[in-house]
Amino acid sequence: xxxxxxxxAAAVPVAPRLERRLxxxxxxxxxxxxxxxxxxxxxxxxxxxxRPPQLVATTGWWTAFHPPFEFTLQNYRQVLSTxxxxxxxxxxxxxxxxxxxxxxxxxAYAAYAFAWMRFPGxxxxxxxxxxxxxxxxxxxxxxVLHLFVQLGLAGTFLGIWLAHTGYGLPLAxxxxxxxxxxxxxxxxxxxxxxxxxxWTMFFRxxxxxxxxxxxxxxxFQFLWVWNDLLVALIYxxxxxxxxxxTVTISNLTNxxxxxxxxxxxxxxxxxxxxxxxxxxxxxxxxxGLLAGSVKG
Amino acid sequence: xxxxxxxxxxVAGIPLLLVGYxxxxxxxxxxxxxxxxxxxxxxxxxxxxxxxxTVFLIYPTVGTLRLSFLGPDSTRPVGLANYVFVFTDKSMxxxxxxxxxxxxxxxxxxxxxxxxxxxxxxxxxxxxAAKSLVFLPMAVSFTAASVIWKFMFDYRPPGTPQTGTLNAxxxxxxxxxxxxxxxxPPLNNVFLIVAAVWVWTGFCMVILSAALKGIxxxxxxxxxxxxxxxxxxxxxxxxPLLGSTVAVAITIMxxxxxxxxxxVYVMTNGNYDTQNTAFAQYEQLFVNHDFGHAAAIxxxxxxxILPVLAFNLRRFQQQESxx
Numbered sequence: 378x379x380x381x382x383x384x385x386a387a388a389v390p391v392a393p394r395l396e397r398r399l400x401x402x403x404x405x406x407x408x409x410x411x412x413x414x415x416x417x418x419x420x421x422x423x424x425x426x427x428r429p430p431q432l433v434a435t436t437g438w439w440t441a442f443h444p445p446f447e448f449t450l451q452n453y454r455q456v457l458s459t460x461x462x463x464x465x466x467x468x469x470x471x472x473x474x475x476x477x478x479x480x481x482x483x484x485a486y487a488a489y490a491f492a493w494m495r496f497p498g499x500x501x502x503x504x505x506x507x508x509x510x511x512x513x514x515x516x517x518x519x520x521v522l523h524l525f526v527q528l529g530l531a532g533t534f535l536g537i538w539l540a541h542t543g544y545g546l547p548l549a550x551x552x553x554x555x556x557x558x559x560x561x562x563x564x565x566x567x568x569x570x571x572x573x574x575x576w577t578m579f580f581r582x583x584x585x586x587x588x589x590x591x592x593x594x595x596x597f598q599f600l601w602v603w604n605d606l607l608v609a610l611i612y613x614x615x616x617x618x619x620x621x622x623t624v625t626i627s628n629l630t631n632x633x634x635x636x637x638x639x640x641x642x643x644x645x646x647x648x649x650x651x652x653x654x655x656x657x658x659x660x661x662x663x664x665g666l667l668a669g670s671v672k673g
Numbered sequence: 674x675x676x677x678x679x680x681x682x683x684v685a686g687i688p689l690l691l692v693g694y695x696x697x698x699x700x701x702x703x704x705x706x707x708x709x710x711x712x713x714x715x716x717x718x719x720x721x722x723x724x725x726x727t728v729f730l731i732y733p734t735v736g737t738l739r740l741s742f743l744g745p746d747s748t749r750p751v752g753l754a755n756y757v758f759v760f761t762d763k764s765m766x767x768x769x770x771x772x773x774x775x776x777x778x779x780x781x782x783x784x785x786x787x788x789x790x791x792x793x794x795x796x797x798x799x800x801x802a803a804k805s806l807v808f809l810p811m812a813v814s815f816t817a818a819s820v821i822w823k824f825m826f827d828y829r830p831p832g833t834p835q836t837g838t839l840n841a842x843x844x845x846x847x848x849x850x851x852x853x854x855x856x857x858p859p860l861n862n863v864f865l866i867v868a869a870v871w872v873w874t875g876f877c878m879v880i881l882s883a884a885l886k887g888i889x890x891x892x893x894x895x896x897x898x899x900x901x902x903x904x905x906x907x908x909x910x911x912x913p914l915l916g917s918t919v920a921v922a923i924t925i926m927x928x929x930x931x932x933x934x935x936x937v938y939v940m941t942n943g944n945y946d947t948q949n950t951a952f953a954q955y956e957q958l959f960v961n962h963d964f965g966h967a968a969a970i971x972x973x974x975x976x977x978i979l980p981v982l983a984f985n986l987r988r989f990q991q992q993e994s995x996x
Contacts, residue, residue, distance in 0.1 A: 630939055655809060
């Protein structure tokens with residue numbers, strides 16, 4: 378294939394090649410414009426978060442590139458201490474880590490049973506799981522909230538861990554069952570002959586061979602919970618002591634109004650971790666998101 | 674300090690608890706005499722999962738259905754009154770209209786732009802870089818995306834320097850008067866949709882691009898040899914071959930458009946006629962404390978999503994039969 382293209386390129390004389398290059402100019406132009414459009418809003422945010430308040434209020438963020446180059450860390454210091462973003466960042470971690478670990482392990486148990494055990498109702502039950510994938514969370518809030526209020530779980534981390542576990546499970550079970558079901562049958566048969574029980578097969582065979590799938594799913598679930606606003610609003614309410622970053626930012630947009638230097642700094646703090654995941658683990662990130670997109 | 678203890682307890686405790694459960698369950702089952710163990714084992718592995726799914730999805734869905742026929746405090750039956758409210762109340766009608774707007778515009782723009790970027794970048798060498806730029810917003814929360822775009826659409830009175838990017842750029846045109854983009858209905862809805870499109874286009878692009886790479890290049894080469902223009906090639910060959918992936922992308926976008934909440938909540942707080950059904954439900958729940966209305970809205974959303982649910986089930990069964 379490459380050889381053919383090489384020969385073709387060599388055969389084309391210089392002038393038509395230039396013409397072809399020029400003919401492709403609109404293509405490059407459209408792509409560059411789209412990329413610029415996609416990048417611009419984030420750049421504006423990032424630049425503004427480092428500018429002094431009086432400049433943010435009176436001049437556009439693009440003027441930061443003219444002298445005098447005035448930048449400051451003051452906005453970050455202020456939102457982290459005075460405006461609760463520091464506490465919220467820790468809250469987000471405290472919410473998202475357990476809300477990722479619990480559903481993943483529980484889903485792996487269920488997926489293992491669905492994939493490698495025979496029992497009556499297996500197909501039907503799995504169909505229910507597939508159906509539940511797109512059930513809107515809005516259909517579940519009120520009874521669960523009643524339940525939480527009765528049990529004293531409203532406004533607690535435990536409550537929101539359990540809720541995210543319930544909401545994350547259908548997708549996790551669905552994906553892991555598909556993955557674990559594809560593992561080679563011989564592996565299980567030879568383990569059985571060696572006298573391995575289900576416990577050993579699950580922890581010694583299934584989990585180690587599913588690391589990639591588990592990592593993608595873990596990243597998806599973690600970012601889902603980290604970026605979630607609605608579930609936190611419903612079950613945690615607005616108390617600052619338990620509010621994750623998303624809730625705190627949405628409160629700030631109401632109370633700060635035009636305090637853009639603070640809002641942009643707060644928004645960037647909430648984006649730092651997802652962006653690190655995006656750049657550091659891009660492969661797992663993409664596959665996790667693609668797999669997870671069927672979730673409702 | 675308390676929080677540190679909590680963190681430590683959680684990180685060590687939760688996995689220990691869950692592994693402990695299955696270890697105990699397996700230990701108990703393997704001690705059962707012969708036949709019983711085979712029957713009960715799968716259910717022990719499924720039990721935690723089924724418990725959570727029942728408590729957080731099945732039970733509340735049935736509960737919401739019941740509550741939707743009861744009054745604000747869930748005590749007396751009101752028949753269909755809550756549903757009549759959903760489809761006649763003035764503010765609800767605006768919310769439903771906005772959902773329709775989101776459904777059409779958001780889906781069209783994300784899938785359309787995603788397809789455009791996938792097809793265009795397929796022809797250049799810096800494809801990977803361009804694609805990850807467009808995909809990047811997928812990492813960001815809608816809350817942060819809303820702040821980003823609220824800032825883009827920021828408005829200052831005419832005569833003062835515009836700090837919002839859109840107004841500043843348009844002010845370069847002579848005679849342009851800066852506008853408050855997020856205030857004037859019904860056009861303000863479009864600007865909310867733009868923020869969400871910015872986030873989700875990358876997703877459509879990635880799945881469509883993957884499908885595009887799956888089309889054998891011989892097919893396209895053959896058409897080129899037969900003298901097809903690039904335009905014909907796309908509409909007669911590439912696009913039809915992408916059909917099923919486009920359908921999947923559309924269903925995912927439709928589900929999102931129906932239930933979207935964050936962008937409306939953060940960018941306008943549902944003001945200026947930008948509320949949608951999800952936002953209206955939140956308001957019924959936490960401002961009006963009317964559980965009947967809120968439940969009916971939840972049921973309406975579920976019904977709207979049923980066709981997608983059916984589509985998913987059918988696709989799943991097709992996949993299973995070809996496994």
